[in-house]
Amino acid sequence: MGKVLKGRAGRRRGAPDTKGEILAAARTVFGERGYDGATMRAIAAAASVDPALVHHYFGTKEKLFLAAMEIPFDPAVIADSIASSAAGAGIGERAIRTFLGVWGDPAGRAPMLALLRSAMQHETAARLLRQFVSRAILGRVLVGFEGVPNGVLRAEAMASHLIGLAIIRYVVKLEPIASVSEDELIELVAPVLQQYYDGAFE
Amino acid sequence: MGKVLKGRAGRRRGAPDTKGEILAAARTVFGERGYDGATMRAIAAAASVDPALVHHYFGTKEKLFLAAMEIPFDPAVIADSIASSAAGAGIGERAIRTFLGVWGDPAGRAPMLALLRSAMQHETAARLLRQFVSRAILGRVLVGFEGVPNGVLRAEAMASHLIGLAIIRYVVKLEPIASVSEDELIELVAPVLQQYYDGAFE
DNA sequence: CGCGTAATTCATCATGTGTTGAATAATGCT
DNA sequence: AGCATTATTCAACACATGATGAATTACGCG
Secondary structure (H helix, E strand, O other): OOOOOOOOOOOOOOOEEEEHOOOOOOOOHHHHHHHHOOOOHHHHEEEOOOOHHHHHHHHHHHHHHHHHHHHHHHHHHHHHHOOOOOOOOOHHHHHHHHHHHHHHHHHHHHHHHHHHHHOOOOOOOOOOOOHHHHHHHHHHHHHHOOOOOOOHHHHHHOOOOOOOOHHHHHHHHOOOOOOHHHHHHHHHHHHHHHHHHHHHOO | OOOOOOOOOOOOOOOOHHHHHHHHHHHHHHHHHHHHHHOHHHHHHOOOOOHHHHHHHHHOHHHHHHHHHHHHOOOOHHHHHHOOOOOOOHHHHHHHHHHHHOOHHHHHHHHHHHHHHHOOHHHHHHHHHHHHHHHHHHHHHHHOOOOOHHHHHHHHHHHHHHHHHHHHHOOOOOOOOOOOOHHHHHHHHHHHHHHHHHHHHO
């Protein structure tokens, strides 16, 4: 009922990457409960650590959040995911494939969920989401949208659909979308997204 | 700084619909801050009322939330909105028009935002959202989807796009989608949504 | 008019929160 | 070996929250 873990005070033996574990725990808990719902104590518990240690490393809750969101938005993952998509495919298919590449894996999903959930309740996180969509998503998608009339608008509409998909599939878990296979999703969504590109030239 | 409103205890004069004002305030505050972020005190303040009165009428916070979400999902608004759409238009255009009919008006937007924001943080609200999407949205959209292969899946994909649009336009407020006119949005989105219907017969 | 009942506020509680400062234990430099 | 530094926990604070019970004021029925 009360405290389950009891390790007496003082430094641990060895050189464990406690800071990293706290960051990982933060991403998980922020992802599950959003900024407000994620308590420092819950994050500390998930990292098997005293709450004070979290503050020792990151100072404040907001700084911890920012730190937890910083790394995973390094372009690496996303760039890889885009590259590994079928090269000849249309922009619609590449988009949904990239999307599933990130969201399909729980490790990649956690920070996204954290950002999405938190953006609904805190302007700070909303600003982060804006930046993320602008840079990571649009920045790359727009490479294929140069010279397209209303390119930004159309790319953003695509992104909005993907966000809605994320919510229905991974947050609200509405059937049948929540359980449909990735291949079926691609087949269903890709041509529709593609329309945002093709539709510009009519 | 401290308390601004000071009305001493006891019943008020006249017969004000305080219960209704509390409900309206609840929808607003839940819409702005989500379930967790909306405090009883903030709702009470928005209704110019003591927090205890809110409990007196609704018992618990969750009951208040459910009460606040109950009325506005009466089919009336949505049905009207659908009817007032161009009758001959395709299902894609009707969908986005209905969507804008509800979300365009702050009064209709508040409970939607409340539901959406809260669904991100509480399973109770997520369940409500599922019900709402299933009944109100899909229930009506599916009227046009009878006999369509994968009808539910396609209708749900449409709904997911609309939810994503709501988040980008009204929550995250990403430009240019946040400021684009309703007519431009319709022109942009309607044919893409329509694809979810047309695409079933290829 | 008198009185039960409904509407409203006040004061208070237990709990959970973010945060801080001091205490304790291991590490690494010299 | 000695000692500053780092990692870690403990104990506590100030504050906000949801909730409750008693007190106060008005309404409406007889």
